[in-house]
Amino acid sequence: MTRRSILLTPALWPWTGAFTAKAGATGKREAFLRLIDRPRVPLSPAERKVEGAGSLERLHFSFGSDGSQRVPGLLVKPHRSGQRLPAVVVLHGTGGNKEGQVPLLERLAGRGFAAIAIDGRYHGERTRSGRGSGEYVDAILRAWRGSGEKPFLYDTVWDILRLLDYLATRPDIDSRRIGMTGFSKGGMELYLAAAADERIAAVIPCIGVQSFRWALDHNAWQSRVGTFQAAVDHAARDAGRSVDSAFLRTFYDKVAPGVYGEFDGPAMLPLIAPRPLLVINGDSDARTPLPGLRECLDAAGRAYATLGAGEKFSSILQPRTGHRVNAESLDQAIAWFERWLGPGEGGRRATG
Numbered sequence: 001m002t003r004r005s006i007l008l009t010p011a012l013w014p015w016t017g018a019f020t021a022k023a024g025a026t027g028k029r030e031a032f033l034r035l036i037d038r039p040r041v042p043l044s045p046a047e048r049k050v051e052g053a054g055s056l057e058r059l060h061f062s063f064g065s066d067g068s069q070r071v072p073g074l075l076v077k078p079h080r081s082g083q084r085l086p087a088v089v090v091l092h093g094t095g096g097n098k099e100g101q102v103p104l105l106e107r108l109a110g111r112g113f114a115a116i117a118i119d120g121r122y123h124g125e126r127t128r129s130g131r132g133s134g135e136y137v138d139a140i141l142r143a144w145r146g147s148g149e150k151p152f153l154y155d156t157v158w159d160i161l162r163l164l165d166y167l168a169t170r171p172d173i174d175s176r177r178i179g180m181t182g183f184s185k186g187g188m189e190l191y192l193a194a195a196a197d198e199r200i201a202a203v204i205p206c207i208g209v210q211s212f213r214w215a216l217d218h219n220a221w222q223s224r225v226g227t228f229q230a231a232v233d234h235a236a237r238d239a240g241r242s243v244d245s246a247f248l249r250t251f252y253d254k255v256a257p258g259v260y261g262e263f264d265g266p267a268m269l270p271l272i273a274p275r276p277l278l279v280i281n282g283d284s285d286a287r288t289p290l291p292g293l294r295e296c297l298d299a300a301g302r303a304y305a306t307l308g309a310g311e312k313f314s315s316i317l318q319p320r321t322g323h324r325v326n327a328e329s330l331d332q333a334i335a336w337f338e339r340w341l342g343p344g345e346g347g348r349r350a351t352g
Helices: 022-035 098-110 134-144 154-168 184-198 212-217 222-241 245-255 265-272 289-305 329-341
Strands: 004-009 046-049 054-064 069-078 085-091 114-118 174-181 202-206 279-280 313-318
Touching: 004 054, 004 114, 022 154, 022 184, 022 313, 046 154, 054 098, 054 154, 069 098, 069 154, 085 098, 085 154, 085 184, 098 114, 098 289, 114 154, 134 222, 134 245, 154 174, 174 222, 174 329, 184 202, 184 265, 202 329, 212 245, 212 289, 265 279, 265 289, 279 289, 279 329, 289 313, 313 329
Parallel strands: 085 114, 085 174, 174 202, 202 279, 279 313
Antiparallel strands: 004 313, 046 054, 054 069, 069 114
């Protein structure tokens, strides 16, 4: 029997009250931007062509993000298109890198998009080894010990905002039509970035939307923490404590302040409205427990309904699926970008 994704629509969600006033949403966005802010440096972009075959052009680029970091990336686009293209940025998960996204970049470029991937902080080209998550986990432990870094999600969110600055300088990118998708860690970074920056015109977080608070309240945090378990274990030994929900609150307060509170999924996802948002998760994914996910979807659904933008919000709950994105869902994601971003003038304006 063919497995089908379950498409949830806003009409299925109960109305439970008015959405936060616009002034409140603006205040939350500004508070998050203050948290992740750091001195800006000149972009000082660099670019070189990457060998490739066929009708697609491939570029390696980099730009300055802050005083100690340059962000490397790949851009794949139709060869000599001669026009400003809609763009889709793809964000990798824990232990991944930009090269791992090349098949999806090529698929998107074949549909007429400029497709982009970057290495997140402490990943890929931004590490000594070029692969894996060891340096990422080490950075999380340093943050616990007071380094000032925010390696769990927030540092890469800053890099994403600087990526938007860089893309706005490119003559081949239509900066009004920049969409993003991300997987797992990248999905979390994406919904935070999209909540903070309205330049992201269409948003598809995959297997990342969740409520950290719900997981802590219901002892369902183990799978998510497993992606950086060594950092948590060392931190607990530093503190002379056991790893439990109470300790994790202390840990998150130092490493990613607000992640289970004012910047949790149910608080941040509504800030994306009314821009097109498609959420993709598995119904059996222990890293994004279903009840917490539903809190996020309910909160976002109310926001879109209040703004009269219900058609711009949808979610796919993949049946009998854990922490992965199946082929059918990926097809629907690409169709969502085509619907709202183009290519060409055929797509509907994401802000229209």
